[in-house]
Amino acid sequence: AQRVTQPExxxxxxxxxxxxxxxxxxxxxxxELFWYVQYSRxxxxxxxxxxxxxxxxxxxxxxxxxxxxxHLKKPFAQEEDSAMYYCALTRDDKIIFGKGTxxxxxx
Amino acid sequence: SQTIHQWPATLVQPVGSPLSLECTVEGTSxxxxxxxxxxxxxGLQLLFYSVGIGQISSEVPQNLSASRPQDRQFxxxxxxxxxxxxxFYLCAYGQGSSSYNSPLHFGNGTRLTVT
Numbered sequence: 001a002q003r004v005t006q007p008e009x010x011x012x013x014x015x016x017x018x019x020x021x022x023x024x025x026x027x028x029x030x031x032e033l034f035w036y037v038q039y040s041r042x043x044x045x046x047x048x049x050x051x052x053x054x055x056x057x058x059x060x061x062x063x064x065x066x067x068x069x070x071h072l073k074k075p076f077a078q079e080e081d082s083a084m085y086y087c088a089l090t091r092d093d094k095i096i097f098g099k100g101t102x103x104x105x106x107x
Numbered sequence: 108s109q110t111i112h113q114w115p116a117t118l119v120q121p122v123g124s125p126l127s128l129e130c131t132v133e134g135t136s137x138x139x140x141x142x143x144x145x146x147x148x149x150g151l152q153l154l155f156y157s158v159g160i161g162q163i164s165s166e167v168p169q170n171l172s173a174s175r176p177q178d179r180q181f182x183x184x185x186x187x188x189x190x191x192x193x194x195f196y197l198c199a200y201g202q203g204s205s206s207y208n209s210p211l212h213f214g215n216g217t218r219l220t221v222t
Binding site: 006009034036043044045046049086088093094095096097098099100 | 139143150151152153156158164166197199201210211213214216
């Protein structure tokens with residue numbers, strides 16, 4: 001069965017330091033992967049998707065099929081990056097989410 | 108523009124009482140609709156999804172049910188609430204007949220407390 005694993009519940013990073021939020025998945029087909037973000041008192045929203053190969057708010061994520069990973073990275077953390085981040089996998093019409101990682105940017 | 112409405116925002120219900128949470132979408136047709144439960148440490152758990160009127164897929168056996176009486180209306184229900192039904196419920200929609208390249212748009216959520 002398809003599964004999304006985010007091993008870190010909480011990640012604390014100093015402002016200006018690099019950020020990497022880990023996401024591993026298990027899926028037998030060709031996955032479609034997303035990162036969603038929830039800022040304090042805001043709705044859960046899409047951050048980026050692997051198919052677009054885009055950089056949003058300085059974040060990027062590369063799909064590594066060999067390692068079945070889709071880690072989210074940013075070279076220099078900013079205080080406004082503090083939020084809850086969810087990795088998600090789409091299979092047909094189902095979207096499966098990981099348990100989420102809370103990113104805390106330290107001043 | 109497309110919007111999603113979910114209500115009520117908060118709800119306190121006694122054990123054994125019925126439940127009805129409603130979600131409606133505007134500005135799009137034939138969306139895929141989803142109910143999730145969000146819990147600390149457990150992430151977003153997919154409860155139900157629907158690809159069309161009257162079509163409901165259940166992901167997790169539980170005390171809840173879902174219905175889609177209209178194209179852009181999705182209802183989460185229970186005949187008799189349990190304490191374990193307490194949680195934060197999120198409705199979401201995706202565009203088109205497939206979620207490929209279609210991100211989810213979430214409502215504001217309903218905080219349900221069963222007492």
